[in-house]
Amino acid sequence: MSANGMRKGDYLGLLTEVTERLVAGMGDVQTVGLGGATATGGTDLMAELVNVSADEPGVPLTESDPMLLLRTSGTTGRLKAATHAQGSYAAVTANILASLLAPGPDSGMLHAAALIHAIGTFVLPYSFRGGTSVVQSGFEPRQYLEAIEQHRITEINLVLTMLGMLFTHEVLGQTELPLVVTVLGESDTDANSCPRPRARPLYGPSPS
Missing domain, CATH: 3.40.50.980 (Rossmann fold)
Incomplete structure (x- = not known):
């Protein structure tokens, strides 16, 4: 049971529903999973890594490009996606190396x-x-x-x-x-x- 009263199964079901709506609304988006297929049929990224070339991908990126969507419900119980950009996540990494470890x-x-x-x-x-x-x-x-x-x-x-x-x-x-x-x-x-x-x-x- 979570802090907002939702059971784990209910939460996962809601997460799957929101993911499906989000992917449908974004158009041509490919989803991937870590350690398993995604709810929307995406492939398992960990399984695919064994076939990936070690060469640099050569993909142009800017600091404002989205890198990671973090699903959070906070205290409201309503799922929302917080976005990490390439620049913000790089700042997190630099801060850890500079001030913590x-x-x-x-x-x-x-x-x-x-x-x-x-x-x-x-x-x-x-x-x-x-x-x-x-x-x-x-x-x-x-x-x-x-x-x-x-x-x-x-x-x-x-x-x-x-x-x-x-x-x-x-x-x-x-x-x-x-x-x-x-x-x-x-x-x-x-x-x-x-x-x-x-x-x-x-x-x-x-x-x-």
Whole structure:
């Protein structure tokens, strides 16, 4: 149940309906999915990537060209599409690299939340600097901790509820974390429970 009282199935149904109307109203638009076909019949982009040339596409772009449409209902319960332009998303990436993190070839961030939310903005900065982004299909503390060790993760990005589940899990003390882990989340609460952490709150209240 969401904050506005909608069940997940109802929300997905409404999202599909709005997507179909949006695509129909935009004319000649091709939709793609990430990890599956879209509701409007678009192909799975992840499956298509294996056949894509590594050469530069040579597509002319300007700062005002739309790059990403983010569907949000906010507090109204009515879906709307917020637009990221090429310039605004480039600014987000530059801001992360200038003021928050400095990833390099040995850096790796573990993702366990939807990339369409804030955590997804870290993928591009890591790609630019030769780092690694490891994406999980969901958050399960044991698998998450195993992935930190397996992929030598140096940064994690979790909300407070995830941090609480992670720091109280029995496997935490058994997991070898060979590198310093930077914890990015809502708050630095309980950050000292994580071996060798650097905690950086991204938004929300902080007790420090």
